[in-house]
Amino acid sequence: MKLYEFEAGGLFRQEGIPVPDFVVTDSPTQVRQATEKIGPPVVVKAQVLTGGRGLAGGVQVAESPEQAEEIARQILKSTIKGLPVSKVMVVKKAEVAREFYLGVTIDGLIGSPMVILSTAGGVSIEETAKTHPEMVVSNQIPILSGLSLPGAEKMTQKAGLDSDDSARIAEILHKLYHVFRKYDATIAEINPLVRTAKGEYLALDAKMEIDDSALFRHPDLSILPEDRIASPLEKKGRQIGVAYVELDGEVGIISTGAGLGMATMDIVSQRYRPANFLETGGGISEELLYQVMELIMQKQGLRAVFINLLGGINPIHEGARGIVRFLQEHPTNIPIVARVMGNRQEETRQILREGGVEVATEVATEKCVEHLFRRLEGGR
Amino acid sequence: MSILLNRETRVLVQGITGRVGQAQTKWMLEYGTNIVAGVTPGKGGEEVAGVPVYNSAAQAVAERGAEASVFFVPPAAVKDASRETIDAGVRLIVVVTEHVPVHDAMEIKAYASGRDVQLLGPTSPGIITPGEAKMGIMPGNMFQPGRIGAISRSGTLAYEICVDLAAAGLGQSTAVGMGADPVPFTNLSELLRLFDADPDTDLVVIIGEVGGRQEEHAARFIASQMTKPVVAYIAGYSVPEGKRMGHAGAIVQGNMGTTKSKISAFQEAGVEVAEYPLDVVKLVQNKLG
Numbered sequence: 001m002k003l004y005e006f007e008a009g010g011l012f013r014q015e016g017i018p019v020p021d022f023v024v025t026d027s028p029t030q031v032r033q034a035t036e037k038i039g040p041p042v043v044v045k046a047q048v049l050t051g052g053r054g055l056a057g058g059v060q061v062a063e064s065p066e067q068a069e070e071i072a073r074q075i076l077k078s079t080i081k082g083l084p085v086s087k088v089m090v091v092k093k094a095e096v097a098r099e100f101y102l103g104v105t106i107d108g109l110i111g112s113p114m115v116i117l118s119t120a121g122g123v124s125i126e127e128t129a130k131t132h133p134e135m136v137v138s139n140q141i142p143i144l145s146g147l148s149l150p151g152a153e154k155m156t157q158k159a160g161l162d163s164d165d166s167a168r169i170a171e172i173l174h175k176l177y178h179v180f181r182k183y184d185a186t187i188a189e190i191n192p193l194v195r196t197a198k199g200e201y202l203a204l205d206a207k208m209e210i211d212d213s214a215l216f217r218h219p220d221l222s223i224l225p226e227d228r229i230a231s232p233l234e235k236k237g238r239q240i241g242v243a244y245v246e247l248d249g250e251v252g253i254i255s256t257g258a259g260l261g262m263a264t265m266d267i268v269s270q271r272y273r274p275a276n277f278l279e280t281g282g283g284i285s286e287e288l289l290y291q292v293m294e295l296i297m298q299k300q301g302l303r304a305v306f307i308n309l310l311g312g313i314n315p316i317h318e319g320a321r322g323i324v325r326f327l328q329e330h331p332t333n334i335p336i337v338a339r340v341m342g343n344r345q346e347e348t349r350q351i352l353r354e355g356g357v358e359v360a361t362e363v364a365t366e367k368c369v370e371h372l373f374r375r376l377e378g379g380r
Numbered sequence: 381m382s383i384l385l386n387r388e389t390r391v392l393v394q395g396i397t398g399r400v401g402q403a404q405t406k407w408m409l410e411y412g413t414n415i416v417a418g419v420t421p422g423k424g425g426e427e428v429a430g431v432p433v434y435n436s437a438a439q440a441v442a443e444r445g446a447e448a449s450v451f452f453v454p455p456a457a458v459k460d461a462s463r464e465t466i467d468a469g470v471r472l473i474v475v476v477t478e479h480v481p482v483h484d485a486m487e488i489k490a491y492a493s494g495r496d497v498q499l500l501g502p503t504s505p506g507i508i509t510p511g512e513a514k515m516g517i518m519p520g521n522m523f524q525p526g527r528i529g530a531i532s533r534s535g536t537l538a539y540e541i542c543v544d545l546a547a548a549g550l551g552q553s554t555a556v557g558m559g560a561d562p563v564p565f566t567n568l569s570e571l572l573r574l575f576d577a578d579p580d581t582d583l584v585v586i587i588g589e590v591g592g593r594q595e596e597h598a599a600r601f602i603a604s605q606m607t608k609p610v611v612a613y614i615a616g617y618s619v620p621e622g623k624r625m626g627h628a629g630a631i632v633q634g635n636m637g638t639t640k641s642k643i644s645a646f647q648e649a650g651v652e653v654a655e656y657p658l659d660v661v662k663l664v665q666n667k668l669g
Contacts, residue, residue: 126634259536
């Protein structure tokens with residue numbers, strides 16, 4: 001789960017990382033008032049859960065309270081990468097002498113945290129790694145012992161920082177690693193960390209993602225993942241307990257597994273665009289599949305549905321009853337084709353056929369999807 | 381023969397008294413798995429489907445000689461249970477549990493490193509040696525005995541492809557579910573190494589998906605060390621950037637984790653990659669002649 005800049009910044013500050021004072025609001029008037037108090041110039045920053053805000057006009061400098069208000073009004077009306085902006089942050093513009101990048105993430109292959117330090121701040125670390133690999137120092141951290149302060153200093157020295165920068169940045173890096181561990185983060189990043197003209201060090205941005213599976217350990221964050229899902233259909237999916245991803249196509253897909261769901265999307269994509277990805281998970285029941293049908297049928301412009309029930313030992317026959325009950329209550333003209341395999345497959349197929357679903361009986365998903373293609377192309 | 385698991389393996393079920401644990405224990409026994417004990421703290425002395433339940437892994441190992449363990453324990457309990465089970469001397473641990481915190485997975489992996497134990501998961505569908513034994517939730521009727529090694533990130537996709545293979549008379553020596561979390565306990569290349577050393581495996585099928593760089597790393601192992609032929613399939617070329625597709629690790633981030641990156645890594649290593657699941661069968665048949 002991604003955190004907003006102001007949330008991540010708040011956590012960073014709690015752990016002693018220097019974060020400039022900021023005000024977060026949804027009101028342009030308050031932006032003006034805050035600017036009067038802080039004193040211009042200020043930076044007005046869109047609070048959205050995506051990168052690339054700057055290029056999209058979501059970060060702007062204001063030289064006066066009036067200008068700050070106007071910028072805030074404009075940013076609050078905008079969308080960035082499809083996401084509406086509901087809050088802005090106002091912060092004093094810093095006089096930057098030098099920028100750095102500090103990040104902690106997870107190396108999935110080694111299975112350990114990875115700490116990254118770059119002497120080029122303010123640009124993406126991927127970009128620096130490509131163009132100036134000599135400016136990037138990264139280090140896999142043995143998780144059971146962690147990153148010590150001397151360990152962080154070794155990194156800053158390796159990056160060639162002079163003694164003042166080195167000592168202070170090592171301290172911040174050490175704290176960042178601590179925040180990463182404390183909050184079960186998958187990413188904790190400061191880009192840029194700056195040294196100001198006055199010699200202060202400040203984190204001018206704060207990025208953090210928390211592992212969804214670990215949220216139960218952080219009730220103090222009091223952040224509901226549902227609240228940050230922009231798509232109402234994806235929100236609904238999360239509420240009923242399935243993995244639903246909204247896409248921009250016309251063929252709805254239901255699958256009993258994630259890998260199978262992706263493969264089904266790929267197969268459908270040969271000729272049509274998937275309207276969604278949906279994985280039921282193992283908890284199949286009549287009620288769940290009823291809700292799943294209700295969910296995917298809400299998508300605008302839906303032209304067909306493919307249901308891939310690979311049951312194993314799941315009660316897919318019960319799921320089939322939910323699908324049929326939905327269709328009886330909400331008759332539709334669009335073709336619905338199902339592939340059914342696993343425990344009690346004949347019974348499941350019969351339930352679906354009687355409910356008006358076309359059942360493809362070939363073994364492979366590719367062959368079954370051809371039934372859907374034929375229906376969409378006007379055949380039976 | 382097989383890797384990691386056969387009909388003699390003395391299996392322990394952790395979380396055996398839970399709803400899923402009980403149901404899966406019956407299916408595993410029915411398949412022929414040699415389940416010798418179960419563990420649920422505080423439920424020692426009970427029985428599930430005739431299997432004696434103990435309070436700790438150490439007890440189950442001491443009294444019943446358990447050597448492999450399958451986990452149906454809640455996510456928050458996986459870390460402690462793993463340590464306890466590793467300390468008890470079990471040599472194989474299959475973590476079926478979903479939603480294990482990734483920091484816990486890193487700690488478990490670090491703890492296991494250098495100790496004589498193999499872990500699968502988290503979110504592993506399990507491991508099955510067809511006709512002999514299974515640990516986990518894989519449905520037995522989707523697999524047939526044979527000489528193909530299968531490694532899959534996803535459960536359902538393993539069933540899909542193994543059914544296609546079986547329909548063509550190509551059974552499996554062992555099918556392993558490594559799980560699709562961001563930090564799998566065992567890397568793909570380590571599983572390839574085990575199959576490469578197994579005299580009863582002729583060819584390995586990798587069933588991958590978007591996310592991470594397991595496949596890219598495995599491709600280097602295949603090019604430099606693997607002696608047996610490998611065929612691969614990667615699901616998710618139609619997956620959009622930045623969206624998590626059901627599995628915690630199934631996400632394309634920028635250019636990382638794309639099918640394109642994985643397929644080109646495999647092709648450079650001389651591994652043929654199937655475009656769709658059914659194509660795996662043709663590629664395997666071609667390789668085996």
